[in-house]
Amino acid sequence: VLTAESDRYGGVFTPRGQNERYLGHWDNDDARDPTLRGFNGVFDGQGHTISGLRLEASEQDDLADPDYAPDGIGLFSLIGSDGVVKNLNLKECIVTSPCQYGSEYGAAGLLAGTCNGTLESVSVEGTVEGGYEVGGIAGQIGGSASHCKASVTVSGFGEVGAFAGSFCYGELEDCTASGQVLSIQAQDVNNQEAPPKSIGGFMGFSGQGTVMDCEASVYVSTTVSSNWVGAFAGYVQSFRAERCVYDAQKASGWKTVGVVYNTSADDQQ
Numbered sequence: 001v002l003t004a005e006s007d008r009y010g011g012v013f014t015p016r017g018q019n020e021r022y023l024g025h026w027d028n029d030d031a032r033d034p035t036l037r038g039f040n041g042v043f044d045g046q047g048h049t050i051s052g053l054r055l056e057a058s059e060q061d062d063l064a065d066p067d068y069a070p071d072g073i074g075l076f077s078l079i080g081s082d083g084v085v086k087n088l089n090l091k092e093c094i095v096t097s098p099c100q101y102g103s104e105y106g107a108a109g110l111l112a113g114t115c116n117g118t119l120e121s122v123s124v125e126g127t128v129e130g131g132y133e134v135g136g137i138a139g140q141i142g143g144s145a146s147h148c149k150a151s152v153t154v155s156g157f158g159e160v161g162a163f164a165g166s167f168c169y170g171e172l173e174d175c176t177a178s179g180q181v182l183s184i185q186a187q188d189v190n191n192q193e194a195p196p197k198s199i200g201g202f203m204g205f206s207g208q209g210t211v212m213d214c215e216a217s218v219y220v221s222t223t224v225s226s227n228w229v230g231a232f233a234g235y236v237q238s239f240r241a242e243r244c245v246y247d248a249q250k251a252s253g254w255k256t257v258g259v260v261y262n263t264s265a266d267d268q269q
Contacts, residue, residue, distance in 0.1 A: 107130070201219075
């Protein structure tokens with residue numbers, strides 16, 4: 001339980017829910033079994049705010065340690081399937097992970113790198129930079145979220161969105177995302193070999209997910225030719241959406257262009 005406001009400016013912080021490497025789903029009697037991984041308790045912010053959190057993935061020893069699974073970086077590295085985070089606000093926070101092709105640092109988000117649990121009434125404000133699975137709330141969401149808000153600037157190479165980078169097998173309800181999403185090229189590969197892909201205002205990629213009563217008012221832009229770019233979602237499959245809205249009036253900065261998808265190296269937009 002968070003009992004007061006928390007100012008993290010300049011403080012050293014290790015993400016919660018980091019876990020030792022697991023051996024496999026068949027090791028049910030092993031303490032490192034996937035069902036036991038992550039933060040699986042209840043974190044109640046009681047409406048309080050954590051401000052000024054600063055996290056750099058390359059400075060986290062556990063993310064480069066082969067004895068740990070690369071679940072990603074955020075206030076929580078991994079929220080497990082039984083984990084609950086509710087009534088919490090994050091403000092003026094920055095999470096940074098290297099934008100590398102094939103990076104092993106995992107997902108990046110302000111609240112969590114990966115969330116397989118339940119989020120209720122969580123809001124985040126700040127900046128997230130990363131490579132794969134980069135999102136405002138979480139880089140990867142495989143659980144549920146309701147009444148959550150993200151007001152962020154997010155940039156990355158693959159599966160990038162203001163709310164979530166990737167969202168699979170979960171359910172989102174009454175959630176909003178605002179701010180900006182930027183598609184950028186990975187540091188160690190050129191655009192012809194591997195262009196950025198799955199860039200969306202609300203989420204970058206989704207498979208087998210359900211989204212209801214959600215709104216995105218996000219300015220989506222790219223500095224290089226990119227594949228699968230969308231106002232609400234970049235790429236979806238077996239996806240269910242009900243009463244979801246993209247508000248172009250709130251997302252100032254959009255310009256009408258004659259090309260929907262442009263992957264030509266000679267004419268990048």
